[in-house]
Amino acid sequence: MVKGNSSKKSRREAGQGYLFMAPVLIILGIFVIAPILCAIYLSFHKVELLGGTHLEFRGLDNFLKITFDDRAHIALKNTVLYVVIVVPLQTLLALVLAASLNAGMKGQKFFRIVYFLPTLTSSAVLTLIFMWMYNQNGLINHILHMLHLPTYNWIGDPSVALLAIMIMNIWATAPFFMVIYLAALQDIPDSHYEAAELDGATGLQKFWHITVPNLRPVTSFVVIMGLIGTFQLFDQSYIFSGGSGGPNNSTLTVVLLIYQYAFKSLGTMGYATALAFMLAIIILIATLLQRKFSKEESLY
Structure with a gap:
């Protein structure tokens, strides 16, 4: 009962x-x-x-068609190149910014606000600002000219157009991950650093042997979020190229190609969903591989 x-x-x-x-x-x-x-x-x-x-x-x-679609190959190549360059650099920059703010520098609160401002700006507005800066007679070329360095047609040259988007996104997304790192840094006990100082460790040694190992779980999270975000690059590429992925398909990404097939071409909505499904599988595999490697590193 x-x-x-x-x-x-x-x-x-x-x-x-x-x-x-x-x-x-x-x-x-x-x-x-x-x-x-x-x-x-x-x-x-x-x-x-x-x-x-x-x-x-x-x-x-639809899935077999992907293997014969030259534009899909170009979009995948551009996206992978973007991910491979942007994710490590934005992670490293976020860590360096967080470590500098956590070191007790003067004007720490002011610099926290200044560093975080790019994250608060709409990505569309940020892209338009950078397009103005990337203009052939814009601010960046003016600075390069003053330093006697070569100038570029950042928007119209296929060899540097994707690089221009990379620079903009690294600058814009690193502050968000910086805040995550900053919160994690403040959880590391001061006793670890004090013990290292007694052993005669330098600032760089403390950073490499204490800070970096203690931040491995946070770094894993930051990299996974970076992978997901960078694989889904769309709005900056769309605005830069006017939706075409140009010049010469140099800024064409997988998500932009999905948009073009879904809404710009007739009868290719099914093919666009197949591309989206393929992208989801790629993101899943990349995320699982990253988690596997991070777990193996934590064992040592």
Whole structure:
């Protein structure tokens, strides 16, 4: 009898729990899970949206088409290059900025505000500001000319257009990760640094042997967030190129290509969802690999 009452009570408590969770589950189901399932379904079809939605089952054709699509290869190459350069540099810059602020420098509060300002600015507005600075007669070329360095056509030259976006995003995103590092730095016990000082450790040795190892979990989080964000580059590339991914496809990214196929071409919505699904798989694999490597490092 006691067992029966106990099981009834546990079922009632579970039912109450699910009842309280219902609003969140409904929202997740409608706005997250349903769109994902719909996108997976569309990726196996040719989709016509004009004149009424028309679906034609294509099987794996959309996924096989990716292997023959030169623009998809260019977009993937540009995106991977962007990720490989931006993620390490923005992580390193965020760590250096956080360490400098945590060192007790004069005007620390002022510099915290100044460093964080780029993160508060809308990415669209920030891109327009940098486009003005990147103009052939703009601020950056003017400074380079004053320093007797070569100037560039930052927006119109295919060899430097993607680099221009990289510089802008590193400058804009590093302060966000800096705040995360700064919070983690203040959790490292001062006794570790005091013990190192007694052993005659220099500032660089303390940073490398105490600060960096203690920040490994935070660094793992920062890198994962950086990977997800950089793989999804869209708005800056769209504004820089006017939606074309130019010049000469040099700023074409996977997400921008997905947008072009989904909304600029007829009958390619299904192919666009296949590209989106492929991108999701790539991000998942990159994230899992990063977590695996970070766990292996923590064992040593």
